Amino acid sequence: MEENENRNCGCGCNMNNTDCSYTPEGVNAAFGYNSVPNDNCNNNDVREKMMAEIKSLNFAIIELAEYLDTHPDDKKALCLHKEYANELNELKDKYQRIYGPLSIYYPCNKWRWLEEPWPWERSDFNVDL
């Protein structure tokens, strides 16, 4: 139990600390997303960029899957699917470590699932999920 409590899931929050003390800039830098302009810790650009990329990969996979359902032997489509699926998994993992879970299956020490905005909401930062 003690061990679990001390384990940091990497999302930037710490179980020993009740308020979520994550510092996106630092984590962003660690993941190579340090190309953001240094304008007062505004890391929404990075978040938005990552989300846009997740969305395009996500859609590409949906489209490829539906195509592959009726063309299972198409090698090029299969290859693209594999590439995008790997890329999406990696990117989603990076995103979730910083900005919290995109699904209830992401393990974390703090229940950040409740954090707004939900995709149907206007957000205070310029991120549309």
Next chain:
Amino acid sequence: MWTYNKILEYPINIKCPNPKLAKFIISQYGGPDGELAASLRYLSQKFAMPDQKSKAVLNDIGTEELAHLEMVGTIVHKLTEGASIEEIEKAGLGAYYTDRGVDVYPQSAGGTPFTAAYIACKGDPIANLQEDLAAEQKARATYEKLIDLCRDDPDVIDPLRFLRQREVVHFQRFGEALRGVQDKLAEKKFYMNNMDCNNMNNNNDCDCGR
């Protein structure tokens, strides 16, 4: 958005067809207190919930109900798959077979096709959550009646008991969500029908022209 996982939420091991039971159980697929109604009810109400917990609870329970819809569909399918025409007729499914064949169609036990009139969205979080609490109790009661009707078939009873238990858990969660919403609405500066952009938190620049 939703993604599909190729697993059932709870295993269903039905070995023998029994179209008689399918005729009753289909009500939890597309009947008044069925899983389709439950799912649509919660997933439609989630948009206007006023606090974090109620949004998450409606979203996540609404999602689980879709998994239950698949479970009930699976039960109906397995209970009709491989049944002879005589068995289907004897079970009172002749009319169903005429129109639907071996498809699983969202309808009540009495044959009424699914209708959105089964669900309510009142535009009021308290009224909506009270509706949801009642819906869970009605679904629980329906599963208990179905368990009575399936008393001779333990393979069918097993997943029905699981589904019944989930209704009880959901009732608990909705109760907790309701208390949270009541607290939220009791806060001094909460605008429930705040559709005016000028009053949105930190959002005066939405360009909607108002």
